Structures are given as C-alpha cells and as structure tokens.
Amino acid sequence: MYELKTKETENSVIEFIEKVDSLKKREDAYKLLDIFVETTGYQAKMWGPSIIGFGSYHYKYESGHEGDAPLVGFSPRKAKISLYFAPGDTKREELLANFGKHTTGKACVYINKVADIDVDVLKALIEESVTFLKEMYPV
Numbered sequence: 001m002y003e004l005k006t007k008e009t010e011n012s013v014i015e016f017i018e019k020v021d022s023l024k025k026r027e028d029a030y031k032l033l034d035i036f037v038e039t040t041g042y043q044a045k046m047w048g049p050s051i052i053g054f055g056s057y058h059y060k061y062e063s064g065h066e067g068d069a070p071l072v073g074f075s076p077r078k079a080k081i082s083l084y085f086a087p088g089d090t091k092r093e094e095l096l097a098n099f100g101k102h103t104t105g106k107a108c109v110y111i112n113k114v115a116d117i118d119v120d121v122l123k124a125l126i127e128e129s130v131t132f133l134k135e136m137y138p139v
Contacts, residue, residue, distance in 0.1 A: 006048040008068065013044040015050050018024050020076050028114045029076040030081075035119060039126045040072060051084065053077045055130065057137045071130045080110040083122075085129040088136070 047053040053070025061068035073084040088108040100117035
C-alpha cells in the first residue's frame with residue numbers, strides 16, 4: 001500500500017528555519033511564520049522534512065487513497081519559497097492576480113521573497129484556502 005511521505009512530525013520548526021542557508025530566506029521564513037500563525041490561528045508543525053504546515057485535514061479520494069495534509073503551509077526552498085494553498089479553490093486565481101511577483105504549480109505558489117508580494121493578498125489566500133478545505137473535507 002502507498003505510504004505518504006509528507007506526514008506531520010515532531011521536528012522543530014525553528015530548528016528547520018535556522019538550518020536554511022540563505023540569511024534572507026531565513027528572515028522571510030520567520031516573516032511567513034508570523035503571517036501564517038496570525039492568519040490561521042494554528043501553531044506551525046513540520047510536515048515531512050521541509051514543509052511548515054498549519055492545521056490539518058483528512059482527505060479521501062474516490063480511488064480510496066486517503067491521508068492527512070496541512071490546510072496551508074510553506075517551505076523556504078533553495079531556489080524559491082513554496083507556498084501551499086488548496087488547488088481547487090475558485091477564488092485563488094482572482095487573488096493571485098493582485099499578489100505580486102510569483103509563479104504557480106498545481107498546488108504551489110512560488111515566490112522569491114516576501115518583499116515581492118502583497119501581504120494582505122497572502123492573508124486572503126491563506127484564509128480562502130483554509131475555508132475551502134474545511135468546507136470540502138468537514139471533520
């Protein structure tokens with residue numbers, strides 16, 4: 001059976017951030033940590049070795065595949081900072097139009113630095129994603 005790689009761990013978020021090579025990325029990680037905690041009301045938890053997640057939800061697909069994932073999160077990766085939001089959220093594209101400099105993947109939004117984005121739009125993206133996932137996967 002398939003084993004999920006990205007699971008909530010007991011690893012320290014602060015220790016993870018302190019190991020980020022780039023001082024600027026570390027500073028941005030702390031800014032994002034504050035923004036995500038303030039916006040979600042959840043404490044940060046490590047998910048797998050490199051994702052800082054907030055809250056969680058349990059999903060189950062028609063295929064039978066199921067698991068747990070953070071409601072939102074981010075990872076200060078070497079190349080860019082990855083932001084994790086719900087990919088199916090219909091307001092996401094509308095909000096991203098005013099977000100600032102970024103690129104997107106299926107579930108990720110990539111930024112170079114916090115200074116490139118509108119923090120108010122980031123907060124709206126976080127709130128929208130949490131609301132969307134809680135409605136889609138009620139407890």
